[in-house]
Amino acid sequence: MKRITIATAIFVLSTAALELAFRHLAHATFFWHKLPAFDFVYGVLGCGLIVFGSKWVGHKFVQRDVNYYDDRPDQRDQLDH
Amino acid sequence: MIHPGLVLFLTAVIVPFVRGTARRVVLAGGTVAALISWGSLDFASGWQLTVGEYSLTLLHVDPLSLIFSLIFAIVTFVGILYALHNDSAGEQVSTLIYAGSSLGVVLAGDWATLFVFWELMAVSSLFLIWQSGTERSGRAGYRYLLVHIFGGSLLFAGILIHLDRGGEFGVSALTTSETDPLAFWLILLGVAINAAIPPLHAWLTDAYPEASVTGSVFLSAFTTKTAVYVLLRLFPGADVLVWAGVAMALYGVVYAVLENDIRRLLAYHIISQVGYMVAGVGMGTDLALNGATAHAFSHILYKSLLFMGMGAVIYATGLRKLTELGGIADRMKLVVILYAVGACSISGFPLFNGFISKSMIISAAAEQHLPIVELLLTLASIGTFLHTGLKLPYFTFFGPKKDLELRPIPLNMLVAMGVGAVLCTLYGVVPGLLYGLLPYATEYHPYTLDHVVSAYQLLAGTAIAFWLLLGKLGGEATVSVDTDWFYRKPFKALIEQLVATIRSAGQSASAAGRALIAHAWAFSQAPTGARTRPENLRVEDYDPYRFRFPIGMTVFWVVVYFALVAITALL
Structure with a gap:
């Protein structure tokens, strides 16, 4: 846990430093293109949003029992080729 | 100049009459000959055939059809190599007809030729689904057939109305101002069904995971990508496609979270990835259209590699659910490595082919000042890495050990995956090989510092969140109700x-x-x-x-x- 936290911190700080150092080369169309480490934060939050959002939609509306469509109860289909 | 599709049709005629090694030689030779005949294509000439009062253009070559026919010929070779151990003549013939008719669609110069090959694709691909021989595949195949008959009818009706209202017989871009609106929408809907644009997508995720292991490799490559080709040809710049594409990209991601069947999870990510292409077509700028074309090319390579990898797991274990699999990595090392190449490619790791094509579409969105589109496509990209790059391999290969018996994987399957992995990496390392073939003249540099840093940050952020949420991500033994619910x-x-x-x-x-x-x-x-x-x-x-x-x-x-x-x- 500790090692991963340290490695992540080093990665985020060094890439953010790179972004700041070479800011003048970047193609910044929107303001977030200029924010250092934006993509890392977006990755963490986006991933959380996808997991929690989808699970919520799934449990609330989408997921059903495996035999919902009257298929054979969880049959192990033999696929030989 | 020889039509590569014709070469595959001729191979299909010979296949049932030879057996064993001779048949393998014919299959490999036929697909290599199709690749060679691709080399013979040139822009200057075409194949014309006069039927009654109509002049059909069976072979029409321009930069767009050239690049699509190349990737179709390549994936046919790789897929046939993967299926070489399989001695079902029925499957081999339907595969060759399916691949040949996909080439027929992208090289068709007129509506009639396009439609005939379009329908031939639907029929021949059906047999790849039925080929697995299970009861479920039988039922899924019938549903697949009915949806495609419906889609084909919409397309046919649209074509007839278009021609009746004075539209050209040659296939060319349709615009809302010049095309009869009914024809425009009917053709768009017919193509949208094959492109699997929600809510018209459920046939794909219903049927593809039921196909034979070898058949699903071809299915993942052809139907949706011919539809992308037709969208590029007919509807460049149609605004509605931008949002349809974004919705697709996210829709596939949401369902992939819930999915327990390994190939169905990959199938939802076909929808997600085709979403990028559809959005690119909708944006309609040269960069976006090139991006959609390039991404179709890359997608065919990495997606077939991913399907081959999961197919190898199903072949070895006889199992297909995340909840049943796990702890087999040390006994399938090569498959894990080759699958990882496909996963890095689809996730957009720099130096793999997904990176050089997906980033074109996202950059095109920024270039056109579409901030929401850019952010949402990037969000879908997070979902792609989360599922195909982390969740699926983790719970399939690693995860808790389940004491599974494995049967050895034939060499040809591994070699085919190797070829796929080499190509995914080659195009990622030398993007010029792909960019040189793109139909529109734009310049794009994927390997700029900000692109590469952003890509790694996004991937690292996703990986950290995956690690934190690992307990929530295991497969659940459920089925997800999708729009096929309406007809089921x-x-x-x-x-x-x-x-x-x-x-x-x-x-x-x-x-x-x-x-x-x-x-x-x-x-x-x-x-x-x-x-x-x-x-x-x-x-x-x-x-x-x-x-x-x-x-x-x-x-x-x-x-x-x-x-x-x-x-x-x-x-």
């Missing part, structure tokens, strides 16, 4: 109810008829004649089917009729 539940019930009603009406009518005859019998006799009912009049035994032709007879005469029409037209 209420529509099915409606049809059953209608059939029951008509049946009971028929039975009542026939009972009433019998009662009438029984009562009327006495009145039909001469008043002075015999009053008793003769022994031989047993109306209840009347069987109407004895006096009807079997349906095969009707089909036979229809085929004969069309054959005669075709022959007279050709003469």
